[in-house]
Amino acid sequence: MPNEYTKPAAGRSAQIVEIDQSSCPQLLVVVPVAIDLSGCMDSWIFEATARYKSSSSHEPKLKIKRRHSLNILHADTKIIGVAVKVDLSAITRPTVLSAIEEFDTLGQEEFLRTRGYAEARNFRLVYRGRFYDSKAIAGVAHGYATGHFCDSSEFSGGLATVSDCLTALGFVVDHGGKHARGGLLWDLETTQVFKMGGRSAAYKFVVLLWAVIHADTLVGLMPFSEVRKELAALLAPFALAQSAPNPADPWVALRGSSWWTLEVPEGVDQAEAGHQVLSSLAVREDFRAGLSESVRYRLREAEWCQEATEVLERRIAELSSPARAYDLVKQLRN
Template sequence: MTLTDIGAAQVMQAVEEFDRLGRRAFLERYGFGPSRTYRLVVDGRSYDSKAIVGAAHGHLPGQRPLKPSEFSGGLDHAVRLLTDLGFRVERSSAVEADAGADRLVERIAKLRVASTVGGPRLYQPITLLWAVGRALRGEPRMLSWGETATALRGLLGRHGLRGERPRPDYPVLALHRAGLWSLEGHTGEVPSAHGDAALHQWFSEQRPEGGLAAPVHALVAGSGQARVAVVGAIVERFFDGLDEVPLLEEVGLYEDSVADDPVHDGDAGPVDPVAAAAQYEKWCALVDRREARDGVRYRERTVRDPLRSGPARRAVLIRCGDRCENPECPGQPDDRTDRGLPLLEVDHVVELAAGGRDHPSQMVALCPNCHAVKTRGRSRDRLREILLEVALERHRRGPLPS
């Protein structure tokens, strides 16, 4: 087996197969996961570079497709082959951002926390969720110790469901040791999160300012995708058997906006096709994980679960390519929102209360006219049947170019 036997013709055969099957089915057929860093770009559309090379080998006379374990997708193998053949390969900035979120989720999974018979203590997760909520609202990263202590005492008192005392010094020091929290304006070494009177005295004397570490704050403030992943990881690890919703509501993380990126002038415009597929896969993975969890717990709340509905809505908006997904749409309005975004509404084809799924495979982006027809038009039953097929087919195919 040698990659150098593969030519441009075999690569294009694999690309055509990718287009015919759709990304998800193509990757499943050949056993590849999504590309983590590099994407092949052909005619403005992006493809998973390593999977394309593996499939292309199977188009050589008498050869079989290569398995992911048989070669590397990096610069010295798949990427070099494609660039030597004259193809364009790009590094995805969205994938790089995802890597930061993945690393943060890993750090949350490794946090050292005290345990009770019922499960892990909630000091650190309550503090993290409070800080993430502040980042979502664009509030300052650093706060005085007095403001921090007041806010956390109240939250720990109301939501410390495993016997947590209203002691904000414990979680702040533990998160500082874990590299997730900054403390500034103090002298000398920061103590460890052990003891009682000594900790209280240190904070009373030093009165440090504190908040999420700058890179962590920038990530959860600037990326809805990272924010949902982090909140989901905290909930899944620490709140098993508990009702986390009252806490999420109080800190402002139980709204669909938890998945939104911040609004900036000039944000509108087409999604980078190299990044769109990676973003769509990531949003769907978050939805799938939350759906698997809710299949056992809190089933009555699936009609309103922003940790699923927010990502699902974002995925559909990426997938639609700024166009109404009703194939019979007579023409969506040319006007746009104040951000310059198309006038589209994400809708569940089958209402959740009627047994529908809060998942991109059963959701569509509709212009206001088509949304009205689907909701209350005489032809709504026929249109819903069409839209169910469209949603599933679009989900399998992935994002359209804008």
């Protein structure tokens, strides 16, 4: 159990947690302060004790058993604690699935609150078309594997830690670049859709699912005239109005998506033209469009392709009905 040591005069506290040195001898300070490791710690598991070296010093010192010390420099703010990188190699696929099951049972909000994690900002595990906070899943999976359920302060998330660990176990972790709010799959979750009479249209997702499932045969950008009839038939069961959906609408409406590339003739200002004008031009000028290169590249990975398909199928089911989504997938695969 963590122990807390307080220096009353300065009003600072330092929380020390059990340190597992089996895989990583690096100590991490949970607050943004400079650190100086002045000893080589060779114990596998040991407890740390802490005290302030001098009441007159502005550089408090945490002392660790075996006379190894950690100097905290320029600590002008409250010291929250000291932790280590957890050995994520203990995690297995079954323990990740157990963590996912707990998440599904409790729901995201209760799961994160109970286990002491914040909502993911960029990295998300994708499993069977649903998104999970990857760091929280990894921490809970570590608990199922070892008996020690890590909280968020005990290890860092991100590409080189949680993402690599979960990917090595056959899972898909969706993420974007630095400061991104998610990757290509999360873009599907946040895609804006057309609404009418309080209902939301699945048109964009129907077109994307068609393109994903037929990615091997739809090489490059396709002229609208070559796929117009096929798309019209696929979209008809998802109509929001009595009239059938116009396949040119999602064809051009997807132009702002990371999933889609729309080839517009020179001289056409997309922003100035607006959707209705572009939709008419798509028919008259036979606009070419298709999946973006970044999506095509990721579709080469079987696991990612499967999750992309399942995310799209789920989105269609949410906006229409599970039965219609199922029938569409079945029709596209025949």
